[in-house]
Amino acid sequence: MDFKTFLQEFKKITDYDFCDYSENSISRRLQKICDETKMTFEEILRRCVTDRPFMGRVVEDITVNTTELFRDxxxxxxxxxxxxxxxxxxxxxxxxxxxxxxxxxxxxxxxxxxxxxxxxxxxxxxxxxxxxxxxxxKGEYAYSFNKYFEDNFNAVMRGIGSKSKFSDYFDIDEKKDQIKIKxxxxxxxxxxxxxxxxxxxxxxxxxxxxxxxxxxxxxxxxxxxxxxxxxxxxxxxxxxxxxxxxxxxxxxxxxxxxxxxxxxxxxx
Amino acid sequence: MSDYKAIVIGGSAGSFALVLKLLSRLSPSFDIPIIICMHRLKHIRSGLVESLNVKSKIKVVEPNDKERIEKGKAYLAPSNYHMFIEFDGTISLSIEDMNNHSRPSIDYTLSSASVAFRDRCVGIILTGANKDGAKGIKDIADKKGFTIVQDPATAEVDTMPKSALRVMKPNLILSPDGIIDFLNNLK
The missing domain is CATH 3.40.50.150 (Vaccinia Virus protein VP39)
Known part of the structure; x- marks a missing residue:
C-alpha cells in the first residue's frame, strides 16, 4: 500500500483527512511512524479501527507541532x-x-x-x-531544552525598548526543569x-x-x-x-x- | 544543454566562505538551478542571502513555500526551515523537528532532491562539523545521481565530508577549485 492509499483509507475510518497535505513532508512522517511502530500501513489501519488512543497518537505524529516563543x-x-x-x-x-x-x-x-x-x-x-x-x-514547558526562548524574549524586549524580564512572565523551576506562564x-x-x-x-x-x-x-x-x-x-x-x-x-x-x-x- | 536539473549542495561549519567563492566564480551563463542547504548559527539568522548576492554571478534567493525552481538561480534554505524539493519542481518548507540537531537539515533537502530528480541531479557535500548530509548524498548516489564530496584534506572541518565518505562512494572527491571547475564545465 502506498502512502496516498493509506491516507484515503485513514480518512474513511477516522474522519481525519490528510489527503491534501504536501507530499514530501507527510510521506516522510508516515515512514517515521512505520519505522517507530514497526508496523505496515495495513497494520496501522487495522489497529486504528479498534484502538482510538492509538489512532490519536498517529494523528499527533502526522501533524507538525513545532512552535517557539517569539519565533523570528x-x-x-x-x-x-x-x-x-x-x-x-x-x-x-x-x-x-x-x-x-x-x-x-x-x-x-x-x-x-x-x-x-x-x-x-x-x-x-x-x-x-x-x-x-x-x-x-497549562502553559508549562521544558526549561533547559528551550533556553533559546529566553534569548528570543530578550531580543524582542530590547527591540521594543522594554525593561521587562523573562521572569515577569514565566515562573522558572530549575529543579523540575520547567517554565510556566504566569x-x-x-x-x-x-x-x-x-x-x-x-x-x-x-x-x-x-x-x-x-x-x-x-x-x-x-x-x-x-x-x-x-x-x-x-x-x-x-x-x-x-x-x-x-x-x-x-x-x-x-x-x-x-x-x-x-x-x-x-x-x-x-x-x- | 546539461542533463542535470539541479545542483544540490550541503555544508555546515566553514561552508559559507566556500559557497560564496563558488558562486562568485561561476560562469554568469550558468543556468542549472543550484539548491543550497547550509547550517547557520542561531544568532546569525539573517543577512546571509544578501551577502551571497553581493558576489554571486547568479541570483540567490531564500525561497517561499511552493516557489517554482527556475533556471539561472540559486536557492538557499531559509533559516529555521527545512527545505524540500517536490515532484512538480517546486520547493516546499517545513518547521518540523530538527534532524541531526539541524533545521534546515541537509539530509532532508538532498533526499527529497534524489526522489524528485533521480539520476538528473548533482549532489555536493562540503566542509562541516556534523554528519547531516551523509544519508542525503547516499540517497542521490543510490538513485544514480552524480555525487561529489569535498576532499576532507581541504575542508575547514572534515566531519561532514568524512561522514559522507563512510557511507557512500562518490563519483569524485574534489578540492574547492576542482568543484568550481567541474561546475563550469558541466555543459
Whole structure:
C-alpha cells in the first residue's frame, strides 16, 4: 500500500483527512511512524479501527507541532511598531490557527501586556490535536531544552525598548526543569480543538488579527485555497493576517490583501 | 544543454566562505538551478542571502513555500526551515523537528532532491562539523545521481565530508577549485 492509499483509507475510518497535505513532508512522517511502530500501513489501519488512543497518537505524529516563543524576534519587533499600534480601539479578537502548544499565543499576550491591552482583547487558539491544546492550557514547558526562548524574549524586549524580564512572565523551576506562564496571561486565551481541513469555522464571530504562521506550508494548493477562503470570510475589512516568514498568499487572494512584507491587511 | 536539473549542495561549519567563492566564480551563463542547504548559527539568522548576492554571478534567493525552481538561480534554505524539493519542481518548507540537531537539515533537502530528480541531479557535500548530509548524498548516489564530496584534506572541518565518505562512494572527491571547475564545465 502506498502512502496516498493509506491516507484515503485513514480518512474513511477516522474522519481525519490528510489527503491534501504536501507530499514530501507527510510521506516522510508516515515512514517515521512505520519505522517507530514497526508496523505496515495495513497494520496501522487495522489497529486504528479498534484502538482510538492509538489512532490519536498517529494523528499527533502526522501533524507538525513545532512552535517557539517569539519565533523570528525581528518580526515581532516590527509587528509591535506597526500592527499593534494600529489595532482598533474597541475589543480586539485574535485567532491563532494551528497554535500547537500555545507559545505563539503567549508571545502575542506578552506583546499585549506590554501595551496594557490585555483587558480589551479576546484570544483564541485552535489546533487539530487535543493533546497539544492541553499543554497550551497549562502553559508549562521544558526549561533547559528551550533556553533559546529566553534569548528570543530578550531580543524582542530590547527591540521594543522594554525593561521587562523573562521572569515577569514565566515562573522558572530549575529543579523540575520547567517554565510556566504566569497569570493573568495564563487562563486568558481560549483553546479550541478544530480540524481546519473540514473548511468550517470554529466560532461565529469575526476576527481582527489572524496568526497563521507556518501552517499552510503543509497543505497543497487546492487545500490552501479552500482554507484561506474560510479564513478570509472570518476577517473584517482591514483585519490583519500574519503568515510565516517564507509563506505567501495563494495567487487567487493576492489582490484582496495589501502586503508590507511583515503582514497582510484585508483590502476593503 | 546539461542533463542535470539541479545542483544540490550541503555544508555546515566553514561552508559559507566556500559557497560564496563558488558562486562568485561561476560562469554568469550558468543556468542549472543550484539548491543550497547550509547550517547557520542561531544568532546569525539573517543577512546571509544578501551577502551571497553581493558576489554571486547568479541570483540567490531564500525561497517561499511552493516557489517554482527556475533556471539561472540559486536557492538557499531559509533559516529555521527545512527545505524540500517536490515532484512538480517546486520547493516546499517545513518547521518540523530538527534532524541531526539541524533545521534546515541537509539530509532532508538532498533526499527529497534524489526522489524528485533521480539520476538528473548533482549532489555536493562540503566542509562541516556534523554528519547531516551523509544519508542525503547516499540517497542521490543510490538513485544514480552524480555525487561529489569535498576532499576532507581541504575542508575547514572534515566531519561532514568524512561522514559522507563512510557511507557512500562518490563519483569524485574534489578540492574547492576542482568543484568550481567541474561546475563550469558541466555543459
Amino acid at each position: 524576534p525581528q518580526v515581532w519587533v516590527s509587528l509591535f511598531n506597526t500592527l499593534y499600534k494600529s489595532l482598533p480601539k474597541t475589543t480586539v479578537t485574535f485567532w491563532h490557527i494551528g497554535c500547537s502548544v500555545g507559545l505563539e499565543v503567549y508571545s502575542n499576550l506578552i506583546m499585549l501586556s506590554e501595551l496594557n491591552m490585555l483587558d480589551k482583547c479576546r484570544i483564541i487558539g485552535t489546533d487539530i490535536n487535543p493533546r497539544v491544546l492541553s499543554v497550551a492550557k 497569570p493573568p496571561l495564563l487562563g486568558k486565551p481560549r483553546f479550541i480543538c478544530h480540524n481546519l481541513v473540514m473548511g468550517q469555522s470554529p466560532f461565529a464571530y469575526r476576527v481582527d488579527v489572524v496568526f497563521f504562521r507556518n501552517v499552510m506550508i503543509y497543505f497543497n494548493d487546492a487545500l490552501q485555497r479552500k482554507i484561506m477562503a474560510m479564513v478570509y470570510s472570518k476577517m473584517y475589512d482591514n483585519s490583519f493576517l500574519i503568515l510565516g516568514k517564507r509563506e505567501d498568499l495563494p495567487k487567487s487572494l493576492k489582490s484582496k490583501f495589501i502586503s508590507n512584507n511583515i503582514f497582510f491587511q484585508k483590502a476593503n
